[in-house]
Amino acid sequence: MSSLLSRVNSPKDLKSMSTAELESLAEEIREFILHNVGATGGHLAPSLGVVELTLALHSILNAPYDKVVWDVGHQAYVHKILTGRKDAFHTLRQYQGISGFPRREESAYDAFGVGHASTSISGALGMAAARDVMGEKYTVAAVIGDGSLTGGQAFEALNQAGHIKANLMVILNDNEMSIAKNVGGMAHYLSKLRTTPTYSRVKNDIDYLLRRIPAIGDSVAKTAERLKDSLRYLLVAGGFFEELGLTYVGPINGHDIATLQSVLLNVKKMQGPVLVHVITQKGKGYGPAEQSADKYHGIGPFCVETGSVLKCSSTPTYTGVFGQTLLELARQDPKIVAITAAMPEGTGLKAFAQQYPKRFFDVGIAEAHAVTFAAGMATQGLKPVVAVYSSFLQRGYDQIFHDVCLQKLPVVFAIDRAGIVGEDGPTHHGVFDFAYLRHIPGMTLMAPRHENELRHMLKTAVEFNGPVALRYPRGEGAGVVLDKELICLKTGQAEMLSQGKDVALLGIGDRVNAALQAADILQKQGVHATVINARFVKPLDEGMLRKVCREIGMLVTIEDHVLQGGFGSAVGEYLHTHGWGNVKLLQLGLPDQFVEHGPRKLLLDKYGLSAEKIAEQTLHFIREHGVYRRNAKIIN
Numbered sequence: 009m010s011s012l013l014s015r016v017n018s019p020k021d022l023k024s025m026s027t028a029e030l031e032s033l034a035e036e037i038r039e040f041i042l043h044n045v046g047a048t049g050g051h052l053a054p055s056l057g058v059v060e061l062t063l064a065l066h067s068i069l070n071a072p073y074d075k076v077v078w079d080v081g082h083q084a085y086v087h088k089i090l091t092g093r094k095d096a097f098h099t100l101r102q103y104q105g106i107s108g109f110p111r112r113e114e115s116a117y118d119a120f121g122v123g124h125a126s127t128s129i130s131g132a133l134g135m136a137a138a139r140d141v142m143g144e145k146y147t148v149a150a151v152i153g154d155g156s157l158t159g160g161q162a163f164e165a166l167n168q169a170g171h172i173k174a175n176l177m178v179i180l181n182d183n184e185m186s187i188a189k190n191v192g193g194m195a196h197y198l199s200k201l202r203t204t205p206t207y208s209r210v211k212n213d214i215d216y217l218l219r220r221i222p223a224i225g226d227s228v229a230k231t232a233e234r235l236k237d238s239l240r241y242l243l244v245a246g247g248f249f250e251e252l253g254l255t256y257v258g259p260i261n262g263h264d265i266a267t268l269q270s271v272l273l274n275v276k277k278m279q280g281p282v283l284v285h286v287i288t289q290k291g292k293g294y295g296p297a298e299q300s301a302d303k304y305h306g307i308g309p310f311c312v313e314t315g316s317v318l319k320c321s322s323t324p325t326y327t328g329v330f331g332q333t334l335l336e337l338a339r340q341d342p343k344i345v346a347i348t349a350a351m352p353e354g355t356g357l358k359a360f361a362q363q364y365p366k367r368f369f370d371v372g373i374a375e376a377h378a379v380t381f382a383a384g385m386a387t388q389g390l391k392p393v394v395a396v397y398s399s400f401l402q403r404g405y406d407q408i409f410h411d412v413c414l415q416k417l418p419v420v421f422a423i424d425r426a427g428i429v430g431e432d433g434p435t436h437h438g439v440f441d442f443a444y445l446r447h448i449p450g451m452t453l454m455a456p457r458h459e460n461e462l463r464h465m466l467k468t469a470v471e472f473n474g475p476v477a478l479r480y481p482r483g484e485g486a487g488v489v490l491d492k493e494l495i496c497l498k499t500g501q502a503e504m505l506s507q508g509k510d511v512a513l514l515g516i517g518d519r520v521n522a523a524l525q526a527a528d529i530l531q532k533q534g535v536h537a538t539v540i541n542a543r544f545v546k547p548l549d550e551g552m553l554r555k556v557c558r559e560i561g562m563l564v565t566i567e568d569h570v571l572q573g574g575f576g577s578a579v580g581e582y583l584h585t586h587g588w589g590n591v592k593l594l595q596l597g598l599p600d601q602f603v604e605h606g607p608r609k610l611l612l613d614k615y616g617l618s619a620e621k622i623a624e625q626t627l628h629f630i631r632e633h634g635v636y637r638r639n640a641k642i643i644n
Contacts, residue, residue: 012036019066019090019117027266030067034059034265038293040094041085042312048100049308049431050108053291053301055085057183057262058151061286062086064268065179068276069147075119075135079128079152081109082305083181091117101431103606108432123435124400125373126159128152129178133165136174147276149177154184155350158372169281170253176281177272178254181262183290183301249283258285263292302353323487326480327424329459331356333466334393334422336494338364343391344470347382349375355395355424375400379407379419386417391470397425398438398479405444413450413475420469421445426455426479427517427568428598428612433605439598441479443573446546452476452499453545455517459485461543467494481518481568483608502549508536511626512556515566516542516575522612523566525619526626533627545575548582557588562633564594564626568617571597594629596622 012033015021025033037059045052063086065076071091078084088106089097093115099105110118120131132150139146156162157180169176249256255278260271268286275282290305291297296315297304309318338344338360345367346360352370361368371378375396382392401408401423412419426438446453452472456462462480469476505520506527515523520541527537538556542549556563563583565576576595583591598615612618616625 013040013089013094016090016094018092019069019071022063022067022090025067027269030063030265031060034063035293037063037086037089040089040097042294044097044100045085045307046310046312047098048102049306049310050085050101051082051306052294053297053304054083054153056294056297057288057290057292058083058181059086059292060263060265061151061179061181061268061288062090064265064272065149065151066090068269068272069149072116072119074147075132075149076117077120077128077132077135077148077150078110078122079150079156080125081122083151083153084110087117088115091115101433101605103604103610107605109435121435123432124403125156126152126161128156129162129165129169129176132178133169133172133174133176136176137172140174147175147177149179151179151181154180154182155373158350158374160374160376166249166252166254166281166283173253173280175279177275178281178283180258180283180285181288182259182285183288254281254283256283256285258283259287260284262286262288321484323484324459325483326459326462326485327354327356327482329462329485329490330395330422330424330466330480331359333463333494334395335360335363337467337470338367341391341470342367343389345369345385345390345392347371347378347392347394349373349378349396349400351395351397351400354397355422357395375403376407379404380411382419383407383411383415383417386412386419387415391418391420393420393422393470395422395424397436398423398427398441399425399429399436402440402444408445408451408475409448413448416450416474418473419475420466420472421475421477422466422469423477423479425482427481428603428608428615429482430608430611431605434602437603438479439569439603440573441477442545442567442569442575443577445477446578447573448475450475451546454478454497454543455545456480456543457486457515457518457520457541458488460488460490461541463490464495464497465543468496468499471496472499479517486518486521497543500544500547500549502543502552503541504538504552505541506537506539508538509560510536511562511564511630512538512540512560513564513566513622513626514540514542514556514575514579516545517568519566519568519617522617522619522622526622529619529623530626533623535627535630537626542575545578548578550582550586553579553582554586557583557591561590562592562594562630564596564622564629566617566622567597568612569597570600571595572600592629592633594625596625 012029013036038056041055093106096106101108107114109123110121112118112121128150129152132148136148257275261267275284290301310316311318346357347369348355348357349371350373352358352361371381378394382394385392423441426441429436429438445451454465456465465478469478513523513527523539527539530537538560540552565579567575574597576597580593583593596616603611613621
């Protein structure tokens with residue numbers, strides 16, 4: 009480990025360093041992050057862009073007494089390194105290693121757990137209000153990116169901050185890009201701000217000019233306060249934040265440590281909420297990330313020397329297949345439009361945006377708005393497809409209920425990153441969507457077992473006259489051949505893939521493939537399993553359920569989702585409601601807890617959802633409850 013970084017075990021160690029040493033330390037930290045993230049993967053470009061800002065912030069504040077809240081947390085790697093976790097940094101996002109996001113359980117320096125955008129100002133303002141209620145004196149700082157500032161919650165928090173006048177430092181990390189290029193009025197507004205003189209300089213100049221006007225002087229200068237404000241708003245674009253009740257300072261060079269320290273030290277002494285506008289370069293110090301910040305925002309293990317991703321596969325991803333299929337459908341149907349919330353590439357819509365720019369809408373980090381926006385389009389005869397990650401769609405729940413389903417509007421929710429997603433952990437696992445969607449009246453909910461079925465389900469969805477959601481996992485598909493002709497599936501119809509007399513394995517989504525493998529394992533143990541691809545969580549195929557209840561009597565449901573409210577719950581509700589009390593039911597899914605980060609394959613196995621664990625639990629289930637169709641080999 010390099011000499012300066014080896015001396016840093018907590019933020020206190022920064023306070024004795026000179027500006028020159030901090031600048032050298034910044035370069036060492038960049039090298040440290042590059043080589044570690046190159047090995048583990050992670051959110052590279054965001055953290056490279058805030059090295060100097062993080063050093064300045066921790067050299068001025070006294071954490072953990074003073075509180076720092078990082079919005080989303082993509083940019084918090086430097087913070088982790090400086091707060092006692094550099095020796096564990098090689099375990100970043102690895103199973104049982106340190107998280108890729110700030111977590112209160114991980115460190116006292118992580119004042120607030122984050123993972124989704126636009127929450128930092130709300131959390132920090134709550135801390136500031138609590139401080140004042142308790143009579144404490146600590147400083148609270150929220151660091152929020154310009155992309156996250158497009159989220160409505162950020163504006164709600166700024167509005168209250170200006171109202172209650174609590175001492176709060178809001179640092180706007182403006183790198184002109186979140187994951188994709190920012191869109192909307194706020195992005196345009198910030199672009200104007202970047203070329204505006206600082207608030208403090210203009211304010212002082214106006215004070216100076218007013219006091220030099222003959223016959224007015226110091227004694228009556230206060231009477232010109234209104235004039236001064238008018239002049240200030242003509243010269244300083246930061247007037248928007250000032251109208252909300254915050255003092256605006258900036259823009260500041262986010263890579264000039266000395267200036268950052270000076271500004272932050274002064275701001276710390278100011279009263280009321282202050283917004284410090286800092287300009288940074290995402291991916292700074294690493295050429296490939298500077299040139300392609302979106303690609304290196306979140307990346308798997310890569311070669312630092314070349315920038316190339318180490319693991320490549322020819323198998324198409326679910327995301328890629330979705331994007332290409334939507335393009336095919338859009339060529340045939342001009343009413344299809346696509347909507348994303350600041351994730352055009354992550355959701356597979358980049359090609360759609362290029363080919364059909366007038367039918368593509370990026371609403372920014374505003375999932376709730378995206379849902380209602382789609383609802384409005386649907387009222388006018390369009391077929392909106394909202395492509396969104398499962399964990400992010402949670403932010404639009406009320407809009408799904410109130411604006412889409414209550415009005416029975418044909419909006420398609422293409423839910424990516426469903427189920428366990430891996431290294432991003434509990435804030436990003438998409439394991440609650442069955443539960444928060446299936447209980448809403450009028451919602452149709454389906455999940456494909458492979459990428460070819462995804463194609464047909466998307467065709468089914470855009471032709472469906474009502475709210476419909478299809479969810480699919482992150483990463484590669486099963487590698488199956490893709491049909492050229494798309495067909496509509498019959499709503500609520502499951503598919504029997506194999507027949508056996510001893511137990512029925514009812515899978516949903518990609519766990520159907522694991523169920524097929526489990527059936528092969530069970531076959532070697534003398535157990536003959538029926539395997540059913542449920543396809544639909546709502547409506548269930550009640551005819552198929554009656555058949556397996558009557559003929560087999562032992563059912564195992566399998567889902568990459570929490571058990572509460574999921575597919576297994578739906579099957580259990582059906583059995584109870586329709587008097588199948590004699591049928592034995594084993595529900596396999598995720599427990600009532602937040603699932604940690606780690607490789608998807610490992611986590612699926614840990615929670616009993618791999619083929620081997622499905623077979624093992626099914627065999628135990630049969631031995632415990634007896635075999636409906638007696639099989640001597642099992643009983644013995």
